[in-house]
Amino acid sequence: MKAQFRRAARAFLDSSAGSSLKSLVGDSGPARRKGIVLSGGTKKGDVIAYFADSPDKLYQLEQWLPAFEELNRHRPVVVVMRNASSFAAAQKLTDLPLVLAETQPDLIDLYSEVDYKLAIYVNNSMRNFQSMADPSIIHVHVDHGESDKTSSISNQLKAYDKVFVAGPAAEERCLQALWRFDRRKLQSIGRPPLDGAFQSVLPPDDRQTVLYAPTWQGENEANNFTSVDVFGRKIIRQLLRAGVRIVYRPHPRMVELGVSEVQQADEEIRALLAHSAKQGGGHLIATDQNLFDLFVDADILITDVSSVGLDFLYLHTDKGLLLTDRHDDEVRMRASSPIGAELARITIRTVKDLPRLLEEARTNESALTMRTRLKSYYFGEHLGEMSSTDKFIRVVDAAISERAEGRET
Secondary structure, eight states, X not given: OHHHHHHHHHHHHHSHHHHHHHHHHSSOSGGGOOOOEEESSOOOOSEEEEEOSOGGGHHHHHXXXXXHHHHHXXXXXXXXXXXXXXXXXXXXXXXXXXXXXXXXXXXXXXXXXXXXXXXXXXXXXXXXXXXXXXXXXXXXXXXXXXXXXXXXXXXXXXXXXXXXXXXXXXXHHHHHHSTTOOGGGEEEOOOGGXXXXXXXOSOOOSSOXXXXXXXXXXXXXXXXXXXXXXXXXXXXXXXXXXXXXEEEOOOTTTTTTOSSHHHHHHHHHHHHHHHHHHTTOOOEEOSSSOHHHHHHHOSEEEEOSSHHHHHHHHHOTTSEEEEEOTTOOHHHHXXXXXXXXXXXXXXXXXXXXXXXXXXXXXXXXXXXXXXXHHHHHHHOSOTTTSOHHHHHHHHHHHHHHHHHHHHHO
């Protein structure tokens, strides 16, 4: 029994989650200083874009980089990182100054040397709280997507000074789920990562293009919305019969938890598409392209309850959108996800009717009306008055000014 426990413990410590835990508990004390490393020549700035995690989560920061770069034109931004591999990878993603402070003493030294005014966090990493210990900085949470997943309403949000959200749905979600959450922290800004110029990246094709972009399995069953293991293979088989071009975009964290039914199903989906490709099917497994660029080429998106469907809704309200319900539970879906309640048409029972569902999503006027209404609910009524990035910059400036005025009184 002890030997089994030791093997299990070693396996956990060697995993991504175990590495994060070791990093969290093992980087305190003066002997742990590694020194501050710079890329870009400076560590000075008004605003910190903070990222503490390993490269497998770097996509969470990457989508925000254009907004941070635009903010940098108004007031200086530096990206503070805590992982050396992520620091090296980020140098290929942005020209913003990067600062590596691996250990907590390094981070404390950095914050004592530079008068940073505001820090922005794109996730709820455990190591965010080492940064948030500094009371002189305004700490702002933005997250890396608008989603009805339970991870979007973490009680950790209470710890931030400000929480920037996409719109009315997120405000309502926080106020309903988080006991005694201070509504004054909330600021709706839309989705700055979606303000970019996205372009076609796939070869031309006369067929309809269906993008299947499922989410991962989550940390636990309550946060598990993936369709991959339940009926992902059936979705692909139905699409193969429908004569469309299939683009499969698995979530980057899908295989993170190791051997699982989800991983096995993902491998089988890849095998189905590879076999079809040998016969000239022209289907694609798209893991390297920007997801928002793939949206441009898609006529219809099939996805799960996650930020992917909402980002597609924001950018391409006119295109077909179908969500899945792995639990096949309409009552549960209505209680947890407004977009899922209206668009989660694919279940274990209905997947056999996928060709009909695709046609309805693409051509039905009532479906378009529903998508338009949902876009307003999630992202606000006044989307065209100011870009999300401009709103983001404005509220950052306002928060810094508010703090400065408070110090003077």
